[in-house]
Structure formats: C-alpha cells, structure tokens
Amino acid sequence: xxxxxxxxxxxxxxxxxxxxxxxxxxxxxxxxxxxxxxxxxxxxxxxxxxxxxxxxxxxxxxxxxxxxxxxxxxxxxxxxxxxxxxxxxxxxxxxxxxxxxxxxxxxxxx
Amino acid sequence: xxxxxxxxxxxxxxxxxxxxxxxxxxxxxxxxxxxxxxxxxxxxxxxxxxxxxxxxxxxxxxxxxxxxxxxxxxxxxxxxxxxxxxxxxxxxxxxxxxxxxxxxxxxxxxxxx
Numbered sequence: 001x002x003x004x005x006x007x008x009x010x011x012x013x014x015x016x017x018x019x020x021x022x023x024x025x026x027x028x029x030x031x032x033x034x035x036x037x038x039x040x041x042x043x044x045x046x047x048x049x050x051x052x053x054x055x056x057x058x059x060x061x062x063x064x065x066x067x068x069x070x071x072x073x074x075x076x077x078x079x080x081x082x083x084x085x086x087x088x089x090x091x092x093x094x095x096x097x098x099x100x101x102x103x104x105x106x107x108x109x110x
Numbered sequence: 111x112x113x114x115x116x117x118x119x120x121x122x123x124x125x126x127x128x129x130x131x132x133x134x135x136x137x138x139x140x141x142x143x144x145x146x147x148x149x150x151x152x153x154x155x156x157x158x159x160x161x162x163x164x165x166x167x168x169x170x171x172x173x174x175x176x177x178x179x180x181x182x183x184x185x186x187x188x189x190x191x192x193x194x195x196x197x198x199x200x201x202x203x204x205x206x207x208x209x210x211x212x213x214x215x216x217x218x219x220x221x222x223x
Binding site: 008032034036041042043044045046089091092093098100101102103105 | 112114150151152153198200208209210212213214215216
C-alpha cells in the first residue's frame, strides 16, 4: 500500500458545523474503501468502511458516500467537535492491492 | 489499543548510528507492513512481509532493511542514520494481503540529532 507524500490540504470548520472531506480514488477495480483518522503523533485509526456494492454507510456521527461513476469517496462528520481535529485519509483496495490517499487536515475552530 | 504493538515509542539517536524498530502484529495477522511518515506528510510505504516472506517493496532506502520472524513479529533496521530519517515509523498488520482488518500500530518516533 502506497501513498503520495504531499503537504496536506486543510479544511477549517466551526465547531458544531458539518464537515465533508473528499477523496478521489484511482482504480475502478477497487471494491473496498476505508476512512482513517490520524491525530497528531498517533497511528491512523479506522473510522468507517464501505464496499462497492453500497453507496452509503452510516456510523456514529459519520457517513461515507461512494460514487463509483466518478470514483469519488466522501466522509461526512456531523456536528464537528474539537476532538475531530486530525488528518483524515481514505484507502482503496481491490485484488489485494491497496493505496492510501495523502489526507486532509481537519481543523475545528471553537 | 489496536492490537499492533510497536516498540520503542520514542527513539533519539545520533547521525551515523543504527537502530532497530520492532512490531508485533495483531494475533492471527500474517501480513506486516512498514511505513515512514515525515512531518505533515502522507504515509510512505516501505516494505511488506507475509508469513515470513518479503512480498512488496516500496520506497525503502538501501540503508534500511526488515525481516519477519517465525513468530510473525517484524523488525525494521535503519543504519547510517541521517537527519532526514527523523520521522514516525508505523507498522500495520492484516490477516491476508488486502485491506480487510488492516490495523496500524501507534508508531515509533525517531529523532536523529
């Protein structure tokens, strides 16, 4: 699993607002997707996953949307809290090959 | 606790030295992956092992090497260290060779001075 080492884009939101983080994936054969949250200095943590036979999956305050037509994945966080501040990145996999996106830094303003 | 254990959590060493980072995968996981993450950057894949055998190699420098032992724990050896090697090093494990159940450890922060 590889990712590209780029400086991260940042999304700033006000506490209580909803956040939407986007990810464009590259492989049309990918059939499994995961969103990870990485807090500063910590390891990435699984948030939510979705398989290609679904277009929406909901968790606690998080929703993942999958649009296979345009190869786009999004993570929606409802009522964003200061504890949601982190880097979020997506991962795609298919045929035992997988790739990580470079991530988006979410900054929650109190 | 993700079940993937990395030691040490922090390491400070001088340029030119050699260090070994250790990773114990989750119970039952056969695959171990190593990543390097520099400040505010994405994960750079280094190397993967599956059941003791090297399976894939990424952007791993010749000064770096790894192995996976019969008990499935893995070690990443970094030698002739340079200032630019300062980074977080993560290990991840999974049952097979895909993304299902893919779990990261909490990382080792290496500082080269």
